[in-house]
Amino acid sequence: MSTSTTLLALLEPGPAHGYTLKRNFDQWFGRRRPLAFGQVYSTLARLTRDGLADQIEVEAGHGPDRRLYRITPSGVAVVDDWVFTPQQPEVFATSTLYSRITVALLSGRDATDVLARQRDAHLRRMRELQATRRQAAGADLLAVTYELAHLDADLRWIEESGTRLDTVRRQLDGTGDGHA
Numbered sequence: 001m002s003t004s005t006t007l008l009a010l011l012e013p014g015p016a017h018g019y020t021l022k023r024n025f026d027q028w029f030g031r032r033r034p035l036a037f038g039q040v041y042s043t044l045a046r047l048t049r050d051g052l053a054d055q056i057e058v059e060a061g062h063g064p065d066r067r068l069y070r071i072t073p074s075g076v077a078v079v080d081d082w083v084f085t086p087q088q089p090e091v092f093a094t095s096t097l098y099s100r101i102t103v104a105l106l107s108g109r110d111a112t113d114v115l116a117r118q119r120d121a122h123l124r125r126m127r128e129l130q131a132t133r134r135q136a137a138g139a140d141l142l143a144v145t146y147e148l149a150h151l152d153a154d155l156r157w158i159e160e161s162g163t164r165l166d167t168v169r170r171q172l173d174g175t176g177d178g179h180a
Helices: 003-010 019-029 037-048 073-084 089-094 096-107 111-133 140-174
Strands: 051-058 067-072
Touching: 003 019, 003 037, 019 037, 019 111, 037 051, 037 067, 037 140, 067 073, 096 111, 096 140, 111 140
Parallel strands: none
Antiparallel strands: 051 067
């Protein structure tokens, strides 16, 4: 997910201060990792520099100046492009899970144990998400079910890979027939 494009998109409904953008980002997209204030303001500075957002008002107060930002027509075009351009399906081809299993196999470590630990972690997370899903609505429900679907796909891969480990080990040792 592009933080800068997401912040830009959060300006579409109307002008907003950095604090409001951070709060909205955290509410909708920062479920596991809230955005740092410094990143919000450095991103807004870049968006303004690049002509994608405008600073339209500065309010002096007791603390730092409060700056109000709005999206520009060029910014709207960037958001449109980002929203409607499909994510490359290959993004899932380089999972760290796959990499850890491969390293375990190549190094002689117990790949079965790696799969078992990952299965346990996935199942724990799925139980948490199932509990969350019972009260989720709107965008939160979409986020929870999205994560659940990906965890479910990973679990299927973990199970299938577990049945192939002996064949893959033999292939790596040069004693296999090349079929997994």
